[in-house]
Amino acid sequence: MTYLADVAALARKDLKVELRARDTLPAMVLFVLSTLVIFHFALPADTGEDAAYGLLWVAIVFTALLGLARAWVPEHEHGVLDGLVLAPCDRSAIWLGKTLATLAFLLAAQVVALPAFALFFAPLSATALVAVVLVDIGICAVGSLLAAMAAAGRARELLLPLMLLPLAIPLVVGGVGAAISPEGERYLLLLALYDGVFAVLSWASFEYVVTE
Amino acid sequence: MTASSAIRSLPGLAALAAGLMGLAIVLALLVAPEDADQGVSQRIFYIHVPIALTAYFCFGLGAWKALLLLWRGEERYDLESYVAIHQGTIFGSLTLITGSIWAKASWGHWWLWSEDQLVLFLVLFLFYCAYFMLRFSLEEGPRRARSSAVYALFGVVLIPVSFLAIRLAEGLIHPTVFTREGPQMSSSMFATFCVSWVAVTLLAYVLYRVELVGKRLDADLRELREALR
Numbered sequence: 001m002t003y004l005a006d007v008a009a010l011a012r013k014d015l016k017v018e019l020r021a022r023d024t025l026p027a028m029v030l031f032v033l034s035t036l037v038i039f040h041f042a043l044p045a046d047t048g049e050d051a052a053y054g055l056l057w058v059a060i061v062f063t064a065l066l067g068l069a070r071a072w073v074p075e076h077e078h079g080v081l082d083g084l085v086l087a088p089c090d091r092s093a094i095w096l097g098k099t100l101a102t103l104a105f106l107l108a109a110q111v112v113a114l115p116a117f118a119l120f121f122a123p124l125s126a127t128a129l130v131a132v133v134l135v136d137i138g139i140c141a142v143g144s145l146l147a148a149m150a151a152a153g154r155a156r157e158l159l160l161p162l163m164l165l166p167l168a169i170p171l172v173v174g175g176v177g178a179a180i181s182p183e184g185e186r187y188l189l190l191l192a193l194y195d196g197v198f199a200v201l202s203w204a205s206f207e208y209v210v211t212e
Numbered sequence: 213m214t215a216s217s218a219i220r221s222l223p224g225l226a227a228l229a230a231g232l233m234g235l236a237i238v239l240a241l242l243v244a245p246e247d248a249d250q251g252v253s254q255r256i257f258y259i260h261v262p263i264a265l266t267a268y269f270c271f272g273l274g275a276w277k278a279l280l281l282l283w284r285g286e287e288r289y290d291l292e293s294y295v296a297i298h299q300g301t302i303f304g305s306l307t308l309i310t311g312s313i314w315a316k317a318s319w320g321h322w323w324l325w326s327e328d329q330l331v332l333f334l335v336l337f338l339f340y341c342a343y344f345m346l347r348f349s350l351e352e353g354p355r356r357a358r359s360s361a362v363y364a365l366f367g368v369v370l371i372p373v374s375f376l377a378i379r380l381a382e383g384l385i386h387p388t389v390f391t392r393e394g395p396q397m398s399s400s401m402f403a404t405f406c407v408s409w410v411a412v413t414l415l416a417y418v419l420y421r422v423e424l425v426g427k428r429l430d431a432d433l434r435e436l437r438e439a440l441r
Contacts (some may be wrong), residue, residue, distance in 0.1 A: 142366075145362075146363075149346060149350075149359045149362070149363065150346070150349075152350055152351075152355065152359070153346065153349030153350045154349045154350075155345075155349050156349075158345075159342075159345055159346060159349055162341075162342040162345050163342045163345075163346060163363065165338070166335055166336075166338040166339035166342065166370070167339065167366065167370060169335050169374060169377065170370075170373050170374050170376070170377035173377040173378070173380065173381045174377060174380075176381075177380060177381060186380060187380065190376060190377055190380060193373070193376075194373055194377075197369060197373065198366075198369070198373075201365070201366065201369060205282070205362040205365065208282055208358040208359070208361070208362055209355070209358060209359045209362055211355070211358075212353075212354065212355055
């Protein structure tokens with residue numbers, strides 16, 4: 001139980017910092033809305049809905065990247081990570097707390113972005129909404145680990161997209177498939193499998209990337 | 213085996229690898245019978261497939277060494293994992309190139325998104341290129357070793373997951389699937405393939421060892437230079 005309490009405390013810390021500073025979430029919302037407007041002009045007028053569904057996943061992945069790039073910045077700037085690593089809690093709790101906080105930001109941004117998408121382009125089915133949540137979980141789980149790795153490097157803003165985008169390809173495949181295929185459930189299974197496998201892997205390996 | 217005797221065995225191994233490669237090329241070009249469907253272009257199969265298998269093998273070896281590093285914490289596994297992945301990336305890019313050439317000769321296109329193996333390799337290639345970016349961006353030390361190891365482990369998990377994803381997507385985006393002719397090989401074709409496979413694997417192993425020896429010498433030299441300063 002203390003493990004979950006640690007996770008909750010860590011996630012709450014991130015949410016509180018964000019509520020006070022408002023660094024990340026407004027940027028994510030603005031970014032995803034601007035991206036949708038860009039897409040409107042990037043798509044030729046007579047392209048079908050399928051193309052718009054494809055671009056939705058591009059917007060989601062890049063918005064997540066924006067949030068993840070900021071995820072460890074407060075820790076890095078104020079040397080908080082060293083303190084967290086020294087704290088008497090399981091290190092994977094740090095990862096889980098960060099994943100939950102980033103997931104909360106991403107979902108909050110999508111509360112604005114998805115209705116905007118439905119308004120501008122095409123309605124979203126229930127399968128597509130489930131896929132959005134699954135993709136969010138997967139990308140936040142893997143992303144918060146990779147962002148922690150990248151935060152220690154010299155070119156961290158550059159590094160994270162390079163590492164995350166190849167890993168996000170199965171997520172995009174699953175998301176697009178769930179949105180446009182008549183048998184979307186198969187793609188949901190793929191997304192769930194991805195989330196499970198990579199969440200366990202990230203959870204187990206986080207300790208190695210933050211300890212000296 | 214001591215380090216110096218390991219180095220001494222290298223020229224012999226390298227000569228063996230070169231000889232086998234030569235034999236494989238002769239067998240592939242002159243001895244193996246011509247494919248009835250694809251003609252002469254099918255002969256690239258004897259080089260392309262062994263290279264691809266070797267690349268997978270190198271990535272697997274890199275991940276295995278990475279796992280050993282995390283498990284046992286011995287420093288030498290870091291370099292071994294890095295060198296294996298480096299070789300894997302080299303053979304992976306060769307796979308992409310030879311695969312493209314074969315695709316052009318067989319199907320008339322340099323690139324086919326419907327070819328699972330090509331797409332999978334592209335994803336892997338991008339993934340492992342980022343491995344080098346990560347490695348060169350971190351300060352040298354145990355943390356870099358462990359971060360690289362974790363990333364390398366992600367790679368071997370990514371292979372089956374992307375393969376599944378690409379397989380699923382294929383039916384969606386490309387309804388026409390290219391059916392390759394069955395793998396019914398004659399025994400001389402199969403023998404040629406086996407010789408090439410052994411040759412390429414041995415070549416990769418020799419390159420791996422050479423690079424490892426070079427990198428270790430480099431590190432020793434740097435240490436000596438620090439000590440003399």
